[in-house]
Amino acid sequence: MKKKDMKKKGMKGITGIAVGVLIALLLIVPAGGVMAADQSSDTDMNTTIRCNVEQGLPVINYVKFMDDSWTLRNNTQIDVLDTYYFEIEATQDTEWSDIDHLDVLLWFDFGDDSAVPTSTTTNNTQFLLRYDNSSGTESFGLVDNGNGEVTFDAGSITYVNSTTSILNFSFTPQNEIRHATGAANGGPGFNDLNSWNYRVNATNTAGYTSANWDDEFGVYRYTTVSAVNDPEGTGTPGQNNIALDDNGNTVVTYSANEKFKLSVGINDLTDGSNTITADNVRVMGGDIGSYTAFASGGSTQWIYGGSASYHSAYDTYNPSSDHTVTTSWVMDIPFGTPSGTYTSTVTYTITVA
Amino acid sequence: MKNSYMSVLTAIFLMVGVFLVPAGSSAASLVSFSVHTPGFAPIIDENGLYHMNKGIWNIIEVTLDSSVSELTVEMQYGTGDQNWTNHYIWRYSGGVWEDPLYQHYIVPENCSVEGNTYLIYAGVDYDAYAGTWNLTISSGGNEIAHQSVVVEEPRVAASFRSADFNLWVDPFVETTLDSKDYMQYFSLVNEGNVPLTYTVNYSAYEDRINTTGKAEIIGPGEDSRHYITFRTDAWSPRVLNFTGVITAVAAYRIPQRENAAHLIPSVASTFTAKIHIGYANYELYTSGDLTFQAKKKISMDYNSVSNLTVFLTGNGPAVVGINSSNCTILAVRYNGKNVSLPLQIELRPDVEKNISVTVLADVPNTTADISYDINYKGHSNKYRTEISVGPSSEETTNADVGQTNDTHITVIVFLALVVGVVVVYMLFTQKRMADKGRSRDEKANERRNRRKK
Numbered sequence: 001m002k003k004k005d006m007k008k009k010g011m012k013g014i015t016g017i018a019v020g021v022l023i024a025l026l027l028i029v030p031a032g033g034v035m036a037a038d039q040s041s042d043t044d045m046n047t048t049i050r051c052n053v054e055q056g057l058p059v060i061n062y063v064k065f066m067d068d069s070w071t072l073r074n075n076t077q078i079d080v081l082d083t084y085y086f087e088i089e090a091t092q093d094t095e096w097s098d099i100d101h102l103d104v105l106l107w108f109d110f111g112d113d114s115a116v117p118t119s120t121t122t123n124n125t126q127f128l129l130r131y132d133n134s135s136g137t138e139s140f141g142l143v144d145n146g147n148g149e150v151t152f153d154a155g156s157i158t159y160v161n162s163t164t165s166i167l168n169f170s171f172t173p174q175n176e177i178r179h180a181t182g183a184a185n186g187g188p189g190f191n192d193l194n195s196w197n198y199r200v201n202a203t204n205t206a207g208y209t210s211a212n213w214d215d216e217f218g219v220y221r222y223t224t225v226s227a228v229n230d231p232e233g234t235g236t237p238g239q240n241n242i243a244l245d246d247n248g249n250t251v252v253t254y255s256a257n258e259k260f261k262l263s264v265g266i267n268d269l270t271d272g273s274n275t276i277t278a279d280n281v282r283v284m285g286g287d288i289g290s291y292t293a294f295a296s297g298g299s300t301q302w303i304y305g306g307s308a309s310y311h312s313a314y315d316t317y318n319p320s321s322d323h324t325v326t327t328s329w330v331m332d333i334p335f336g337t338p339s340g341t342y343t344s345t346v347t348y349t350i351t352v353a
Numbered sequence: 354m355k356n357s358y359m360s361v362l363t364a365i366f367l368m369v370g371v372f373l374v375p376a377g378s379s380a381a382s383l384v385s386f387s388v389h390t391p392g393f394a395p396i397i398d399e400n401g402l403y404h405m406n407k408g409i410w411n412i413i414e415v416t417l418d419s420s421v422s423e424l425t426v427e428m429q430y431g432t433g434d435q436n437w438t439n440h441y442i443w444r445y446s447g448g449v450w451e452d453p454l455y456q457h458y459i460v461p462e463n464c465s466v467e468g469n470t471y472l473i474y475a476g477v478d479y480d481a482y483a484g485t486w487n488l489t490i491s492s493g494g495n496e497i498a499h500q501s502v503v504v505e506e507p508r509v510a511a512s513f514r515s516a517d518f519n520l521w522v523d524p525f526v527e528t529t530l531d532s533k534d535y536m537q538y539f540s541l542v543n544e545g546n547v548p549l550t551y552t553v554n555y556s557a558y559e560d561r562i563n564t565t566g567k568a569e570i571i572g573p574g575e576d577s578r579h580y581i582t583f584r585t586d587a588w589s590p591r592v593l594n595f596t597g598v599i600t601a602v603a604a605y606r607i608p609q610r611e612n613a614a615h616l617i618p619s620v621a622s623t624f625t626a627k628i629h630i631g632y633a634n635y636e637l638y639t640s641g642d643l644t645f646q647a648k649k650k651i652s653m654d655y656n657s658v659s660n661l662t663v664f665l666t667g668n669g670p671a672v673v674g675i676n677s678s679n680c681t682i683l684a685v686r687y688n689g690k691n692v693s694l695p696l697q698i699e700l701r702p703d704v705e706k707n708i709s710v711t712v713l714a715d716v717p718n719t720t721a722d723i724s725y726d727i728n729y730k731g732h733s734n735k736y737r738t739e740i741s742v743g744p745s746s747e748e749t750t751n752a753d754v755g756q757t758n759d760t761h762i763t764v765i766v767f768l769a770l771v772v773g774v775v776v777v778y779m780l781f782t783q784k785r786m787a788d789k790g791r792s793r794d795e796k797a798n799e800r801r802n803r804r805k806k
Contacts, residue, residue: 076536077516181517185634191650221517226510226545227618230408230479234613244614246480253510269614276614331614341609346616347600350513351623 058099058202058210061089061164065198065217075186077218080177080257083153086129086169090202090210095162097133102167102202104129108178109197109216113190116199124149124257125178129169131155134205140169149177173219179258179352180218189214222257223350231329231346237337244281244329250346252285252303253324258352259312261305262286264327265347267298271340278344280334285327300349303327310353381417383490383498384469388413390548390605391463391474393572398503406507406547408479410460410605413443416470421492422447424471428502430486437478437610445471457610476607477504479615509618510545511601518626520583521633524666524705527587530628533565533580539624541599542576551577551601555626558583558595570604583628589666589702590637590644593628632664638736642702643667643729650739655717658683661710661738663725667700672728675710679721680740684711700729717745 064087065074078084092098107117108125117126127150128143140155153170160166182192190197200213228251231244254262264283269276278298282291286303294301303325304311388403388411389395396404405411413426423446430439442454450461450473463474481504488500516537520530532538543549548570555562561584571577581597602619609615631637636649646664653659665671673696675685684691686709687698698706710723721740726733 071536073536079514079516079540081514175512185650187652189652218517221515221622221624222512223622224510224512224544225620225622226508227620228506228508230618231616232479232613234611242614244616246613247506250618266616269616281616329616333614339612341611341613341615343609343615343617345602345619347619347621349598349600349621349623 056093057208058102058204059091059093060200060202060210060213061091063088063200063213063215065215074188074215074217075192077180077220078173079220080173080175080222083170083172086167086200088167088169088200088213089160089164090167091164092202092204093163096159096165097136098204098206099165100132100134100203100205100207102131102200104169104198104200106196106198108180109190109193109195111193113193113197116197124176127171129155129171131157131167131169140167142171149174175222175224176255176257177219177222179221179256182216182218190216192216192218219257221352222255223260223352224253224255225262225348225350226253227251227346227348228253231327233329233331235331235333237333238335240332241330242333244331250327250329251324252327252348254348254350255323256350256352259305259310260350260352261310262303262325263300263305263349263351264303265298265300265349266294266344268296269342269344271338271342274338274340274342276331276333276337276342280332282330283327284329286325291328291330298344300347303348305351381419381421381469381492381497384416384418386413386415386490386498386500388502390572392570393548396546396573402485402501402503404503404505404546405476406505407477407481407483408507408607409547409603410463410474410476410607413473413475414470415473415490417492417497418469420466420469423493425489425491426473426475427489427491428477428486429489430482430484430504438481441475441477443473443475445473455610458607476605478607478610479507480611505546507547507603508545509547509549509601509603509620510543511549511551511599511620511622512542512544513539513599513622513624514542515539515597515622515624518581518624519629520627521629521631522585523632524590524630524664525587525703526585528585530583530585531580532582538578538580539597539599540576540578541571541601543571543573543601545603546573548572548604549601550604551599553579554598554600556596556598558593558628561585562595581626583626585628585630588630590631590646590664590705591639592630592637595626597624597626598622599624635664638734640732640734641730643671643700643727643734645725645727645734645736647725647736647738649737650741652741652743653680653712653714653721654743655714655745658711658713659740661712661723662707663710663736664705664707665698665700665727666702666705667729668702669700669730670697671700672697673708674726674728675708676724676726677712677721678724679716679719680723680742681713681715682710682723683713685709686711695728712740714740714742717742 064072066085066087067073068083073084086104088102090102105128129152130141130143132139138157142150142152151172151174153172156168158166180195182195185191195216195218197214197216201210203209229247229249231250232246233242233244235242266278266281268278277296278294279296282293283301284291288301288303292301387395388405390409391412398404415424415426425442425444428441433439437455440454441458443459444451444453450459450464452459458476458478460474465472483504483506486502486504488502490497516539518532518537520532520535522528522530541551550570553564553567563582565580565582567579568577598621600619600621602617606617629637631646634648635646638645644666648661675682675694685694686692687696700706712723714721719742721742723738725736
């Protein structure tokens, strides 16, 4: 009988364990709302939900990419040397301080929207703007600047409430930031090839990253070209190979934000009605390895590139260095040429792809 | 003797008088001086020296505190033999302006006197030395002031920024497109040290293009921004391509004096432009006189319905077949009525025919497409609209909660630990109660046994 009592008590204990395990099992059922009928478990459910919220994903509410007149510039071409702005509203539904950082990654897609760069240090085609809250002290900056082809101007934050803030970044693309044609198709996402893509996302302190906010834009063409020292010389009729370097050879300085070609062209030289045809003039420099004559009546020659080809070293450039090529000139003066001052315009034309 | 003595004294007094009394109004003194290219501000360096370019006309501006009937400005570089490389004189005398040394480096008709200010339109030869020159201002043989002037090599330099112009107009609409509406422009910045004149030329359609706001000359450091307008006719769908060339050359060049061959540098850059006679965000395909416009790529939510409209022009009968992949065509409408496929239509060059395709995106998370097969004049022309279909709501939810599920695992582990502790605690309590019960029974038995004894 006593043993029976003990057994009874043992059974009661086992029942208690079973109830405990059952409660525990009910507690660990994750589906929201399933536990609603069990009041004793409701409290625990609430605890569970609260844990989830603390680990929730940050949310990018909106992104505006604008120029200095606050006109939206996504899916348009932007100009170099003008300042542009990102306005980004994001939420971390626990509290804003749980945001670790927010990134704006920008890159030229090189005709492939699926390739997202992992490094932004390579050339003038990628850079990364970041809001950093990881140390508890907020900061804004340019993590990588793509060989100096962009300057970071300012960053600021406006707290909307305890969970939501609006971040502002401003930056200025420099001369040789990559030209991009594609931005014709509207709408969000990456839907134009050969465009600049941008991806905005936020990461919280638990390491979870928000969904990406993707869009794109294009970049204007930028070129510079200059010439110092006019090709000039004197000679007598019948004299050949007269160096046109009275003031030294002509130095041409150039830059471009895209593959480019650089040509030099002249017309016939004239003095009133008298003419020295252009085929008496020869030039050398760049890809023109030896003195080469122009065509009579005028023509162009390619210092770099060709009619259907381009020079592609642009992406190693940056605004702090000039790129120069020296052109040398010689000419013949045909017999019977009347004395005079014969002139023509020599045009250095830079064209990007 | 006395007379001769007096004569000598008189001569001495006369000579002294000549040196003491300035000729004309030589008592004038300098109020201000500057050198600048016509129409532009002077360039002054950090040492306060004025800069001028050789081979370029400049205005030398001299203001005195009183007017003079004769004014000479002389510029000299170094001490070598004097020629146009290192020595110049410009003179105003009796209302006449001249270059007494070379009769070349002054433009008298552009010189002027304004009150006590003398404006000399002059310059030095392209072959003159670059460097710091001495400039002397004098009147009636009396020096008024000295100045140093830096003569520079002219540098023709420009930077060019331009959009890839893309302007749209609907077919059969006559209008004037303005690139300003598209925030598309080109600009020229004078990066050199001489004023630039520039031209803009187009490879085609010059009579339809207008370049806005074009200036005659831009000075060093100045920029010039331009939009283009393009006048269209009521054209059928097409794309018009042309290029623009901006060419800049130094303004105010001094003509060469000596016999020489001289190539005058200019710099240029190009931009491209496309005028789309077609619908914005539509791809225009052409094949002979057939034009077909459709969206190249769209996005749809799973289980959503969209109407895709395509536009055709041509000249003659065409048979249109439309097929789908990974989506369902619910209806095809032409002329406001549902039609069956293949569809026979009569294309015209002056009127667009449009076909509307109602599509259901019934396969989630996939790339679907609608393909169009236009049989026209014996040729089959195939076009395609790609549809990116989003995930189902279930997938979306799963994707959304993906991170949350990870969180659940953490919570489950935590709760399992709690349950474990509860179980251990209950087992422990149970054992303790059992032990207590056993101990009470044993003690009662002992008491019973003692009483029996």
